[in-house]
Amino acid sequence: MIGLEFLNIAPQRFAEQAPALVVVGPLIAACAAVLAPGRRWAWFLCVGAxxxxxxxxxxxxxxxxxxxxxxxAMGGFPAPLGIEFRVDALSAMFALLxxxxxxxxxxFSGESLETEIMSSKHPLMQGGFLTCLAGLxxxxxxxxxFNAFVFLEISSIGVYAMIAMGGARDRxxxxxxxxxxxxxxxGATFYLIGVGFLYAATGTLNMADIAARIPTLTSDRSIEVGLAFILIGLALKAAVFPLHQWLPxxxxxxxxxxxxxxxxxxxxxSVYLIIRYLSTVFAFDWQVETAxxxxxLAPLSVAGILICSMQAAVDPEIRRILAYSSVAQVGYMTLAIATATSAGVSAALFHLFNHxxxxxxxFMAIGGAAIHLKSQRLSDFAGAAxxxxxxxxxxxxxALSLLGAPLTAGFLSKLRLIQSLVAADWGWAAAVIGLSSLIGVFYVGRIFEVVFFRSEPEGGSAVREAxxxxxxPLWLLAIANIWFGIDATIPLGLAESAAGAVMGATTLSPAGAP
Amino acid sequence: MEWTAPLLADPSLLFGAALLVMLAAILCAIVVSRKLLTSVALTGLFTLVAALWYIAMDAPDVAFTEAVVGGGVSTLILLGSILLTRESAEPVSPSRMVFPAIAVILAGVAILYAVGSIPGFGDPASPANASVGRDYLERTYKEVGIPNVVSAVLASYRGFDTLGETTVVFAAAVGVMLLLGFGERALGDPARRHEALNPDLVEEIDHHVVLRVATKIMIPLMFLFGLYVLFHGEVGAGGGFQAGVILAIALIVHALVFGLSETMRAFPAAAMRAGASAGVLIYAGVGVINMLNGGAFLDYDFLFPPPLEQALSGPDGHAGQHYGIIAIEIGVTATVASGITAIFYGFAGRAPDIASRGASRGPESGGGS
Amino acid sequence: MIDALATGYVYAIIVAMMMASLFVLLTTGNLIRKMIGLSLFQTTAGLFYIALSKVGGGTAPIIIDAESAVGQARAARLDPAYVEHFGVDGVVYGNPLPHVLILTAIVVGVATLSVGLAIAVRVREAYGDTELDAVRRADAAASEPEPPGPRGRPNA
Structure with a gap:
């Protein structure tokens, strides 16, 4: 399926423990990295883990x-008594990504941290990074x-502090x-309250078990409100418009x-968890949910796509342009998910992977350039090429891939997004994607003009080769963008089997266009 | 089945009602107060009353944790950060309250709408109380072999959550060390050593011999109590978290009375950093041993190789569970005690900087060091 | 019915407190006060879970012997049929699961609080204030002529 099966050479007993090892490995390495005697060791641990x-x-x-x-079954206790790791194609795809x-x-982190953080703190940064990896x-x-709540926090707490570490350069x-x-x-507390309602109504915390018990309930009210709280909480974490203000x-x-x-x-x-709740736990066939x-979800996605694309078009700082564009791209995904069709979810996942x-x-290229250039203003990248x-x-x-130029990964995933929207009779939504791509031409064009066509400032550009x-790693990603634009077997295969895993079991009730 | 619901006869219910009203009153006071010190004191009070309410709700373990964590550590950190920041909050203009008020009221109405469909408070037949929760009560003694069901669920049935929670403390300690350092500034400058905490406080204390002597007696007792709570967690309220917090508070009390640099000499920041990660390593290490012995991660029945487990436990013993739980609780204690101490060092080590800068308050441009 | 009225207030008060703390959190511009609001919000979520775990006439979920003096004293206050139906080996206990969850949530809460306050301290050091309005004004002033550019070597 993914062309990397040759790596599956682990002995069977080892492979059986893989669900636990994939999390425990980075976790143990995180502790070791914090104890590492020097930054080199921490970096090796980080790459190795x-x-x-x-x-x-x-x-x-x-x-x-x-x-x-x-x-x-964690601890050997079967669900719902114990905590279960349940790996299907959707989880596997996200774990791979x-x-x-x-x-x-x-x-990338080795050289990049060198210029941004004082070296005695590198082991802590690497430790925090690995903790976040284990959490995700x-x-x-x-x-x-509930275990998902704990992991939501593990993946965030270190990150808050690490984001603040950017303050050494820019307060x-x-x-x-x-x-x-x-x-x-x-967001996490809303999620916690939502889970509380699901627990109050069903008496269990295992997602599959909750899904099995929901149809037997007489009253839906606490389930409805529980779902609402969970979705609002996760939308905050996933930066779904209008809950995205923290992200840029x-x-x-x-x-x-x-x-x-x-x-x-x-x-x-967080988008994964939204899909998980909408599909596995609530099975997509619930009237309130379709409504x-x-x-x-669909109108908010549209608003997010348009507004954030426009904000990206006018912002003077290069990283913020990309950040606003990220919020718009999350809008693409939620818009396709909102169709509640298998094609829509698959297109959303495909785009998520490519994005x-x-x-x-x-961001890696900007980070590489930032080793010598401390500023982030677009105008300072004049003639950087x-x-x-x-x-x-x-x-x-x-950037061309972000725009959706042909022969790049972005082109194929936008095509599939539009196809899936048209197939669901959401032609207007496909038009929105087209419109936002036009705005995309504008902001990517702006970046191109500055980076590639503007002449260097007096005394040469401050940007140096990374x-x-x-x-x-940067070129690996760049080549992947072209490769997946020509031969998309790997991401498409992952996305389709993932969508099949969550949508296949349920009979889909077609969502009416608003 | 004919039975009478004992709700109204339950004396803890009346007690609980009174405490809830108290909580609401304290919260109202917090909403209107602008003095940060008042807000912090009231928050500490809120968590202590909440802890009492938890006891009325038959949740002594939660009460214990809330009291030591919420009432102790949170309040301390909040106080420390006020010292490092400012005394009172700016008033909020009414126009800014409109949107939050609408959002909050909407959310509140939504919850009340849902609460209507939750089975009544105290109902033993509610889904929450009748399904998995009841299973634990019936199975713990047979499967894990310890009387405190909360400890069993925490450490064994949902031990993976607890590993996650320990990791959260570790991540927070890493985060605070990144942001505020390890309190090294308190040690760096000899001239400042003595005033490593609040200078006024230290001077004040020099006149209080009684306090010093009392603290010297108190601290070993606190350590002893912490260890007691750690090993007593299987049979009564308590466990690794509470023990870790108590040990950390003992160190913090030491620092408050004798000065930060004294404490940091005895318990260096590097050791705290090592302790915080060693705790998680112990916990995860137990899980890895279980895997090596052929079980699932954190399946303590495989703490020892199966033949040894049989020899130790006999026909219906639970040696693996017993020692496994003790081992992971020690890990939790190590991480929590060292992590919280490291966090405290971070905040306290910042104090001399601010104190010396306090006179010239104004926008400073520097990034700190 | 009487029971429902006599006990419905519990959730009502908890929800009101939840929303009051969320209100504090959303309205204030002071970083420390925001953290206080956040910490209270998390605590009230805990109150909600523990309210779910209450079993009428129950005792703490630490297994005791029904034949012991404590166990018998406990049972004496309750209807035998009730104990028979809802008790485990003759004793009615509270539900342990929410207790475990909230133990975890409390620790997560203090972890968040400490990181949040640490960031607030750094905001104070960088901007000289912990009011978001002042921070916004300072940023707006700084971005007018020249953005806060290179700030020398990386530091803590």
Missing amino acids: SAFAFWMAVVLASEVARQGVISY ISGMAVLTAV LGLVLTGDA RAYPAAFNYLIMGTI AAYSHAPSMIVVFLSATATKA FMAFV GVMKAAL KSAPWTMTAFGIA PVSILL
């Missing part, structure tokens, strides 16, 4: 492809509603991190390493 997690994720994905859903991005970020992986693998990172902490914690500031002032990783994974893990998706690949590349051709060419490829340890 991410690679281990990726390996385990590959093992998981190929096992899932071979034998279907994997259930792993998150751990794969972690490997690239870990490689646990979040997408767990089958327990605006402090209020941005604080705001994120407040919004993120409100947090992304534009955080240390590069954190922003590369978060932009590719963190909001996506919610058609009349709340991770392109945004990570974009001349002084840093390798870095900026990779940046250009990813070191090899940054160019390597």
Whole structure:
């Protein structure tokens, strides 16, 4: 399915433990990294543990492809008494995306941290990063509603502090991190309250068990409100418009390493949980839910796509342009999910994967450039392509992909988004995507004009070529953007089997267009 | 089945009602107060009354945790941060209250609408109380073999959650160390050593020999109590978290009375950093041993290789569960005690900086160090 | 019915407190007060869970022997049929599961509080104030002529 099955060479007994190992590996490495004697050691641990997690994720994905859903009982207690890790194609896809991005970020982090954080604190940064990785992986693998809350917090708490570490260069990172902490914690607490209602109504915390008990209930009210609280909480975490205000500031002032990783994974893990609740727990066939998706989620997504694209078009700071565009892209995904069709979910997942690949590349290129250039104003990148051709060419490829130019990954995923919307009779929504792509032409064009066509300022550009340890992961991502634009077997295969896993079992009630 | 609901006869109910009204009153006072010190004191009070309410709700473990964590550590950190920031909050203009008020009222109405369909308060037959929760009560003694069901669920049935929670403390300690350092500034400058906490406080204390002597006696007792809570968690209220917090508070009391630098000499920041990660390592390590012995992660029945487990436990013993729970509780205690102490060092180590800058309050541009 | 009236107030008060703390959190512009509101909001979510776990006439979920003096004293206050139906081996206990969840949530809460306050301290050091309005004004002033650019070597 993914072309990496050859990595599934682990002995069977080892493979059986993969669901636990994928989380425990980075967790143990996080503790070790904090104790590491020097920053080199911490970096090695970080790369090694991410690679281990990726390996385990590959093992998981190929096992899932071979034998279907994997259930792993933590502590040996069967669900619902104990906590269950429940891995299906959807979880496996996210685990692959998150751990794969972690490997690239870990490689990138070495040189990048060097310029941004004082070296005695590198082990702590690497430890915090690995903790966040373990949290995100646990979040997408767990089958327990409360356990997901714990992982939501693990993946966030260190991140708040690490975003604030951008304050050494730009003090605006402090209020941005604080705001994120407040919004993120409100989101998590809303989620907690929502889970409380589900628990009050069903008496269990295991997601599959909740799903099984919901149809037997006589009253829906606490389920409805529970779902509402869970979705609002997760929408805050996923930066769904209009709950996205924390994101642009947090992304534009955080240390590069954190922003590369978060932009590719963190909001996506919350999108995963939204899909999980809408599909597995509530089975998509619930009247209130269909109404919610058609009349709340879809309009909000449209508003988010248009408004944030326009904000991206006028903002003077390069990282904030990309951050606003991220919010707009989350809107694409939720819009496709709102159709509640298998094609829609699959297109959303496909786009989510590609968006991770392109945004990570974009932020990585900016991070590479930022080693020498402390400013983030777009105008300071004038003529950067001349002084840093390798870095900026990779940046250009990813930017074209963001735009949806043909022969890039972005093109294929936009095409599928539009196809799925048209197939669901949501032609107006497809038009919105077209319109926002036009705005995209404007802001990507603006970046291109400055980076590639404007002449260097007096005395030469401050941008220099990034070191090899940054160019390597950067170009891997850039090539992936082209590769997946020509041959999309891998991401498409992942997205389709993931959508099949969550949508297949349920009979879909077609959602009416609003 | 014929039975009478004992709700109205339950004396704890009346007690609970009174406490809830108190909580509401305290919260109202917090809403209107603008002095930060008042708000913090009231918040501490709120959590203590909440702890009493938890006792009325038959949740002594939660009450214990809320009292030591909410009433102790949270209040301390809040006080420390007021010292480092400012005394009172700016008033909020009414126009800014409109949107939040609407949002809050909407959310409140939504919850009340849902609460209507939840089975009545105290109903033993409600889904929450009748399904998994009841299973634990019936199975714990057979499967885990310890009387405190909360400890059993926490450490064994849902031990993975508890590992996550320990990790959260570890992550928070890492975060605070990143942001505020390890209190090294308190040690760095000899001239400042003595005033490492609030200078006024230290001077004040020099006149209080009684306090010093009393503290010297108190601290060993607090340590002893912490250890008692750790190992007593299986049979009564208590466990790793509470124990860890108590140990940390003992160190904090020491620092408050004898000065931060004294405490940091005895318990260096590097050791606290190591302790915080060692605790998580112990916890996860137990899980890895279980896997090596052929069980699932954190399945303490596989703490020992199966033949040894049989020899230790006999026909219906639970040696693996017993020792496994003790081992992970020690891990939790290590992380919580060291983590909270490290967090305290971070805040307290910042104090001399601010104190010396306090006179010239104004926008400073520097990033800190 | 009497029971429902006599006990319905519990959830009503908890929900009101939940919303009051959310209100504090959303309206104030002071970072410390925001953290206080957040911490109270988390505490009230805990109150909600523990209210769910209450079992009428129950005792703390620490297994005791029904034949012991304590167990018999407990049972004496209750209808035997009730104990028979809802008790475990002759004793009625509270529901342990929400207790476990809220133990976890309390610890998560203090962790969030400490990180949030640490960031607030850094805001105070960087801006000289902990009011968001003042921070916004300072940022607006700084971005007019020249953005806060390079700030020298990376530091803490």
